Amino acid sequence: MTITPTPQTSLGHPVQAPRSNGPVGTGEPPKRSRSATRERLLDAAAVVFAARGVAGASVEEVCERAGFTRGAFYSNFATKDELVVALLDREEGALLDQLTTALGDALTDPDPVGACAQRLFELQPFGAHNYALRAELTLLAVRDPSLAAPYRATRRSFRDRFLPFLSEGLAAARLELTVPADDALDTLEALFEASVRASIVAGDPNAPDNLAARMLPVLLGAMTTPRCD
Amino acid sequence: MTITPTPQTSLGHPVQAPRSNGPVGTGEPPKRSRSATRERLLDAAAVVFAARGVAGASVEEVCERAGFTRGAFYSNFATKDELVVALLDREEGALLDQLTTALGDALTDPDPVGACAQRLFELQPFGAHNYALRAELTLLAVRDPSLAAPYRATRRSFRDRFLPFLSEGLAAARLELTVPADDALDTLEALFEASVRASIVAGDPNAPDNLAARMLPVLLGAMTTPRCD
DNA sequence: TGTATTGGATACGCCACCGTATCCGATACG
DNA sequence: CGTATCGGATACGGTGGCGTATCCAATACA
Numbered sequence: 001m002t003i004t005p006t007p008q009t010s011l012g013h014p015v016q017a018p019r020s021n022g023p024v025g026t027g028e029p030p031k032r033s034r035s036a037t038r039e040r041l042l043d044a045a046a047v048v049f050a051a052r053g054v055a056g057a058s059v060e061e062v063c064e065r066a067g068f069t070r071g072a073f074y075s076n077f078a079t080k081d082e083l084v085v086a087l088l089d090r091e092e093g094a095l096l097d098q099l100t101t102a103l104g105d106a107l108t109d110p111d112p113v114g115a116c117a118q119r120l121f122e123l124q125p126f127g128a129h130n131y132a133l134r135a136e137l138t139l140l141a142v143r144d145p146s147l148a149a150p151y152r153a154t155r156r157s158f159r160d161r162f163l164p165f166l167s168e169g170l171a172a173a174r175l176e177l178t179v180p181a182d183d184a185l186d187t188l189e190a191l192f193e194a195s196v197r198a199s200i201v202a203g204d205p206n207a208p209d210n211l212a213a214r215m216l217p218v219l220l221g222a223m224t225t226p227r228c229d
Numbered sequence: 230m231t232i233t234p235t236p237q238t239s240l241g242h243p244v245q246a247p248r249s250n251g252p253v254g255t256g257e258p259p260k261r262s263r264s265a266t267r268e269r270l271l272d273a274a275a276v277v278f279a280a281r282g283v284a285g286a287s288v289e290e291v292c293e294r295a296g297f298t299r300g301a302f303y304s305n306f307a308t309k310d311e312l313v314v315a316l317l318d319r320e321e322g323a324l325l326d327q328l329t330t331a332l333g334d335a336l337t338d339p340d341p342v343g344a345c346a347q348r349l350f351e352l353q354p355f356g357a358h359n360y361a362l363r364a365e366l367t368l369l370a371v372r373d374p375s376l377a378a379p380y381r382a383t384r385r386s387f388r389d390r391f392l393p394f395l396s397e398g399l400a401a402a403r404l405e406l407t408v409p410a411d412d413a414l415d416t417l418e419a420l421f422e423a424s425v426r427a428s429i430v431a432g433d434p435n436a437p438d439n440l441a442a443r444m445l446p447v448l449l450g451a452m453t454t455p456r457c458d
Numbered sequence: 459t460g461t462a463t464t465g466g467a468t469a470c471g472c473c474a475c476c477g478t479a480t481c482c483g484a485t486a487c488g
Numbered sequence: 489c490g491t492a493t494c495g496g497a498t499a500c501g502g503t504g505g506c507g508t509a510t511c512c513a514a515t516a517c518a
Contacts, residue, residue: 056284194419222451
């Protein structure tokens with residue numbers, strides 16, 4: 001299961017509603033608008049970067065996959081790096097969205113903890129493609145301090161927006177954290193990361209019996225205490 | 230603190246004692262032996278790959294840093310990929326060595342758990358350079374299934390050789406695992422990885438107050454039970 | 459001391475990719 | 489209905505880096 005820039009079924013860019021620009025709300029045909037092309041380029045970049053790595057990916061392949069030429073690209077982004085930063089921004093939002101809805105769903109499950117483990121594990125951002133992309137973006141921040149700042153900001157924003165959901169979930173389960181929320185989040189994130197990576201490398205993605213599923217209850221138990229209210 | 234292939238003070242390769250090869254112990258001038266050049270190339274590759282990424286690194290820079298030309302390189306490795314695999318192999322051994330000695334030291338500490346957290350955290354393989362290198366090698370395995378197999382084998386071997394030390398350490402602390410040893414190892418590794426990454430990105434490496442130090446006792450408590458023997 | 463073998467350096471061809479400068483078509487506007 | 493503007497395509501020069509083919513030096517060996 002090599003990660004390849006899947007041959008692109010059509011010119012459809014399934015996910016991500018186009019950021020509104022100009023007069024919107026009217027169902028225009030995919031207008032030749034600046035922001036629309038940016039989105040398509042970003043979509044393409046996500047796939048190609050995931051497969052080949054940022055350094056290994058050529059601007060050309062990104063454009064090709066997006067259905068444009070390099071001319072269009074350089075008309076939208078000054079450089080490849082700029083594309084990377086833009087992508088980093090976008091991915092954070094996508095991740096947050098998916099996390100929160102998945103968590104919301106899981107809470108209605110008879111076994112909330114187990115449901116969390118499995119549902120989060122199956123999230124797109126934890127699939128092979130997106131895992132590679134996220135890992136690489138992180139790696140870039142580790143290497144390049146000029147990216148570290150935006151990276152930290154992005155994470156901070158993610159945290160601030162996600163923590164409420166975590167609290168909510170714990171409250172619903174009648175649990176209270178016994179460690180700092182940031183630490184809990186980091187630890188759980190690390191667990192999922194390791195779990196997803198192991199599954200990918202093992203070749204059986206979405207394995208229902210994964211590290212996260214086994215360890216989440218244990219870790220959660222260690223980091224929380226039942227609350228009597 | 231950008232990760233740069235430090236300007237190389239001289240032609241010395243400071244870290245990493247040279248793996249003995251041929252008649253060693255006598256202080257010969259760096260003999261012109263095949264395996265010695267391989268080692269120097271590998272040393273150089275570790276640094277350059279860490280700084281620029283595998284794809285971003287040129288064979289030329291690796292050679293330059295090792296003090297050779299590309300001719301020498303291609304006489305020792307068929308391709309850049311081959312170099313990567315060789316490096317992957319070597320790093321695993323180095324990590325294991327350092328881990329075991331660090332753990333050994335920590336066990337003599339009055340506070341074994343705290344000492345573990347701090348000593349492991351300060352290990353070279355967890356420094357910025359090596360973290361980036363290891364993260365990238367992992368990422369390559371995620372992307373390329375032909376690397377996934379060697380990667381799994383490497384990890385398996387690492388596990389098999391490390392688990393005894395873990396058991397030993399736990400025994401010394403009169404503890405017994407309540408979860409599968411593999412899971413425990415994966416979880417702890419994930420914790421350290423996240424901790425190290427956070428410190429690097431935050432810009433304060435070797436921070437004595439890190440995620441691992443805070444959470445290791447908690448996790449350890451969750452995964453073990455005191456043993457009465 | 460002369461010859462063979464091994465390790466490394468030099469030099470070359472080649473291709474991918476980048477970034478820009480210029481050109482073309484379509485929509486917006488008066 | 490003509491004209492300006494905007495988005496994208498084409499075309500081009502330039503560079504970096506890969507892999508190889510050939511040449512040179514030193515050691516091993518006889």
